[in-house]
Amino acid sequence: MNVHYISALLAVVVLGFLAYLGTEVLGLQSLFGIFIPYLAVCVFIVGAIMKVMNWAKSPVPFRIPTTCGQGKSLDWIAQNKIDNPSSTVGVVVRMFFEVLLFRSLFRNTKAGIKEGKITYEWEIFLWVGALAFHYSFLTVLVRHMRFFLEPVPYCIKIVETLDGFFQVGLPGVLLSGVVLLAAVLFLLARRVVMPQISYISLMADYFPLFLIIGIAGTGLYMRYFARVDVVAIKELTMGLVTFKASVPAGVNSIVFVHLFFVSVLFAYFPFSKLMHAGGIFLSPTRNMASNNRMVRHVNPWNPELKFHTYAAYEDDFREKMIEAGLPVDKEA
């Protein structure tokens, strides 16, 4: 038992009950279905922009050549152009792999002691879990665009068709939802079970995990177990994105629980570790070419100072210097 994950779990359960009781008993459908989603999206957009602008103001004085590979050196030493790029193209390639394939996480190692010696072993499972989690979440998000677009574009339909490729059961199992829940449960189990990871985990680490478990859990429950009126839900969501929001009859309370969890995730996003989504683009160790000595880097916030150069000094005292027999660069 650990107070950090128990409190995170409790927080998510309380949020779920809040939305359920709020809509089922108190009839606050418009609060949970219209007002809170709008508020959450506004907080998300404004919060994320403010966070990034704040980061943009931070001083980044030096380039940090994290040497995961050989830097540019003599001609006969092969440079690792992706891991230690010296050009913008190389940086773009490195960022591409970092953002889309989590390349630095791929290099994750695990420290241990074997035969009395400290060892570092390659540990791939966090990378696999992270990749499964992020891509299934992206697929789920793209699929949900069917609720926000009418007519539904072909590219979104094709994602859903591929997602349900195996045509298991009815309604057909969509792989992304199942993979999402499995991956997020794995990421949670990792934090709970492994003592070292558990030791460094705080409520801020557990809360998003439980929240996403809540989102995926209610989503899967609605699709495969409860029967919800999808047409009514789409009427609600279409109203939201066209600013003509109203809550149609027949929308089950579990839908509002799902929607409330998503709203909380959106509103929480800019103020949490989840902002790594934006932060990855600003990582100084990833987004700068390792060209410290090839290019002269002038500190951009150096103050404008007036220097008295030697040439100017000589101009001031040239005659006196010649008189005193001192050597001058430029004769009078």
Next chain:
Amino acid sequence: MTNDKPKIIAGLVIFVILVTCPMWINMGKNKPAPKLEMAAEAQAKGYCVLPKADMKEKHMQILDGWRNSVVRSGQRVYVNDQGKRFDMSLSNTCLECHTNKAEFCDKCHVYASVNPYCWDCHVNPKEK
């Protein structure tokens, strides 16, 4: 990173456009849920395999069960709660009364972007 301000602002603009793109694409044109229209034949009949609410919730699972029963066991007769017997057939039983597939089936399926693969094999007798 004062030198990178233009790049960061460009990134933020892309972010905002992506997040709000459903609003731009819809251009504020609300599309309310389609109204389901029952064919005259169905209204005349007055009953279906199951009560209306159950049909709305479970029609896909009933059809899936029928498909399995007919194709795998050769069992073609469905008996409902009232003891009424039905031939398990999408084209003959369902579409006999619900003659308006476009109005009755497709409208909601298209709106909710549900693509039942019934029509991969079955034909709508009206469309022959």
